[in-house]
Amino acid sequence: xxxxxxxxxxxxxxxxxxxxxxxxxxxxxxEVKRDFLLIKDSGFEVIRIFLLWEDFQPEPSRVSLxxxxxxxxxxxxxxxxxxKIVPTFFTGHMSGANWLPAWMLSDKMANSRFPxxxxxxxxxxxxxxxxxxxxxxxxxxxxxxxxxxALKGHESIWAWDLGNENSNCVVPDDKSSASNWLKxxxxxxxxxxxxxxxxxxxxxxxxxxxxxxxxxxAAEYCDFxxxxxxxxxxxxxxxxTDEKVPVFLGLVTRWLGGINKIKSINDVLIEEFGICTxxxxxxxxxxxxxxxxxxxxxxxxxxxxxxxxxxSFIRDFNFKGAFLWCFADYAESLWNLPPFDKNxxxxxxxIFRDDGSPxxxxxxxxxxxxxxxxxxxxxxxxxxxxxxxxxxKPEENLIRLFQRFKSAFKL
Numbered sequence: 305x306x307x308x309x310x311x312x313x314x315x316x317x318x319x320x321x322x323x324x325x326x327x328x329x330x331x332x333x334x335e336v337k338r339d340f341l342l343i344k345d346s347g348f349e350v351i352r353i354f355l356l357w358e359d360f361q362p363e364p365s366r367v368s369l370x371x372x373x374x375x376x377x378x379x380x381x382x383x384x385x386x387x388k389i390v391p392t393f394f395t396g397h398m399s400g401a402n403w404l405p406a407w408m409l410s411d412k413m414a415n416s417r418f419p420x421x422x423x424x425x426x427x428x429x430x431x432x433x434x435x436x437x438x439x440x441x442x443x444x445x446x447x448x449x450x451x452x453x454a455l456k457g458h459e460s461i462w463a464w465d466l467g468n469e470n471s472n473c474v475v476p477d478d479k480s481s482a483s484n485w486l487k488x489x490x491x492x493x494x495x496x497x498x499x500x501x502x503x504x505x506x507x508x509x510x511x512x513x514x515x516x517x518x519x520x521x522a523a524e525y526c527d528f529x530x531x532x533x534x535x536x537x538x539x540x541x542x543x544x545t546d547e548k549v550p551v552f553l554g555l556v557t558r559w560l561g562g563i564n565k566i567k568s569i570n571d572v573l574i575e576e577f578g579i580c581t582x583x584x585x586x587x588x589x590x591x592x593x594x595x596x597x598x599x600x601x602x603x604x605x606x607x608x609x610x611x612x613x614x615x616s617f618i619r620d621f622n623f624k625g626a627f628l629w630c631f632a633d634y635a636e637s638l639w640n641l642p643p644f645d646k647n648x649x650x651x652x653x654x655i656f657r658d659d660g661s662p663x664x665x666x667x668x669x670x671x672x673x674x675x676x677x678x679x680x681x682x683x684x685x686x687x688x689x690x691x692x693x694x695x696x697k698p699e700e701n702l703i704r705l706f707q708r709f710k711s712a713f714k715l
Contacts, residue, residue: 313462313625314615314673315350315390316343317576321632321658324644325398328359331374333381340385343631346655346666347673350388350462352575352627353378354395355451358405358422364443367450375451379460388462391455392505393448393489394434397472399650401643404473408432408440418472421642435476435485435517445492452496461500464493465575469507469532471515482517486525501527505575508533508553511560511702514695523561528624531557532576536599536649540703545606547613550577551621552709556702559684560691574618578629580652581607581663591639591648599649604664611668616675621682628669632656686712 320327320335343351360371375391382389396403402420409422409429420427434440455461466489476482490502504522506529511518519529533550535541541549551574558572582588582601602610611628618626633654638644644651655665686708694701709715 312619312623313349313573314347314669315352315625315627316348316655317352317627317630318343319354319630319634321654321656321660322635322637324634324638324641325356325401325403326638326641328356328371328374331377333377336378337381337385339631340381340387342656342660344385344387346662347669348387350390350625350627351382351631352390352392352465354392354398354468355447356395356398356403357408357447358403360451361443361447362405364407364439365446367447372450372454376454376458379455379458382460383458387460389460390463390465390503391451391461392465392468393451394444394467394470396467397469399643400647402431402473404431407443408434419642419646426642431474433474433477433481435474435481441485441488444489448489448492449496452493456497461497463501463503463527465530466490466502466504466526468505469509470504471510471517472507476516479516479521482521483524486517486521490525503528503530503573503575506531506557507576508538508549511553511556512699514698518695519557519560520562520691528571528573529557529561530573530575532629533574534577534579534629536579540706544600544602545579545610547610547617548706548710548715550574550614550626551617551623552706554618554623555621555682555684555709556687556705559687560694562691571624573624574626576627576629577614577618578653579607579610580649581665583633583652583657587636590636598647601649601652608664608668611665612671615668615672619672628655629653630655632660633658 319325320339323330359368361367379389400418402418404420404422406422408431409427410432412430413428414430432440434444493502503526506522522529531553533553535546535549536544538549554572554574580599580601581604615626630653634644634651635658639651656662687705689701
C-alpha cells in the first residue's frame with residue numbers, strides 16, 4: 305500500500321502578463337497582489353519567480369537596493385496571500401533569450417544560439433564563463449548575500465533556485481568547475497539560512513547533451529533536483545501533447561542523481577512543463593502564425609486533456625511536485641519586444657489569458673487539486689546501462705531509454 309501524497313506540491317512559474325521580463329523595471333505592488341491572490345485561489349501552493357540578473361546586479365559589486373526592496377515586497381505579498389515563493393538567481397536564460405548585465409559579456413564577439421539582451425539592446429558579445437572565472441563567482445556571492453540576507457527567516461521562501469537552464473547561457477568548462485560553482489553558491493545560501501532548501505533548474509537539453517552540469521553534479525550539493533520537460537521541444541517523443549515526457553525526464557534525472565528506486569517524494573521536482581494554446585482568431589490574424597516557423601499551438605480542449613493526464617502521471621510516479629509553465633499569456637503590448645517578437649509561441653503558454661480570464665486548463669488543475677491519490681513503488685530496472693556511461697552517447701541513450709520506459713509500463 306502506498307503513502308498518501310499529502311506533501312505533493314503544485315506550483316506555477318510567474319511573470320506578470322503585462323510586464324513579462326520587464327517586470328522588475330516596471331514593478332507594481334497592486335499587480336502582484338492581484339495575481340498572487342488569483343494563483344492562490346486557483347489551487348497553487350508555490351510560485352517560482354526570477355531575479356533578472358541585469359536588474360538585480362547592474363554592476364559587479366553593486367546590487368540594486370530598489371530591486372531587493374521590491375523582492376521583499378513580493379515575499380510579503382506572498383505571505384499575506386498564504387502562498388510560498390522560489391526566487392531564482394542568475395536569470396539569465398529566459399524564454400529563448402539570454403538577459404545579462406553588461407559586465408557578464410566579454411569584449412570578444414560570438415554568434416550565440418540565443419539572442420543576448422543587455423539594457424534592452426541586442427548584443428553579439430561572448431558570455432563570460434561564470435563557473436570558471438573566480439572573480440565572477442565572487443560577484444555572484446555578492447548577489448546571493450544581499451538577497452538572502454534581506455529575506456532571511458521570511459516565511460514565504462519555499463526554496464532557492466540557482467538558475468534557469470543555465471547551460472543555455474554558458475556551459476561549464478568541465479565537471480570540476482560546475483561542482484565547485486555549486487559548492488560555493490550553496491554554501492553561501494546555507495551559511496545565511498540553512499533551513500531553506502536549494503535546487504537548480506536543469507532542463508531536458510542537460511540530459512540530451514553532456515553540458516558538464518547535470519543531475520549527478522547537482523545532486524552533490526542541492527537538497528532536491530529540478531528538471532524542466534516539454535513535449536513541444538522533444539523530437540523523440542510521441543507528439544505535441546505527450547504526457548509521458550515530464551515523468552520520463554524526471555525518472556532519468558532521479559537515476560542520474562543517484563537514486564535507484566523511489567523511496568520518498570523529496571528527490572525530484574518537475575519544475576517546468578506546459579503547452580502553448582491557440583488564441584482567438586482575432587489574435588491569430590495579427591501574427592501570421594503559420595508562416596512563423598514556431599512551435600505548433602494546440603486547442604484549449606487539447607491543453608485541458610494534456611494537463612489532466614500529465615499532472616496525474618507526475619503524482620502517480622511520486623515526484624516532489626509539479627510547477628506549470630506558466631501563469632498567463634503575455635499582453636499584445638509586449639509582442640514587439642524580445643523575446644516575444646521572435647518566439648511567438650512563448651506568448652501563449654499561460655493558464656490564464658492576457659485579459660485575466662481562465663483557460664480550460666484551469667478546470668484540469670482544479671480537478672487535480674480536489675483528488676487524492678496514492679504513491680506507487682516504481683523500480684528503475686528498465687534502465688539498462690550504468691549512469692557513469694550515460695553521457696558517452698546521451699541523446700542516443702535517452703531515446704532508447706524512452707522506448708524501454710514505455711514498454712516497462714505498457715504506455
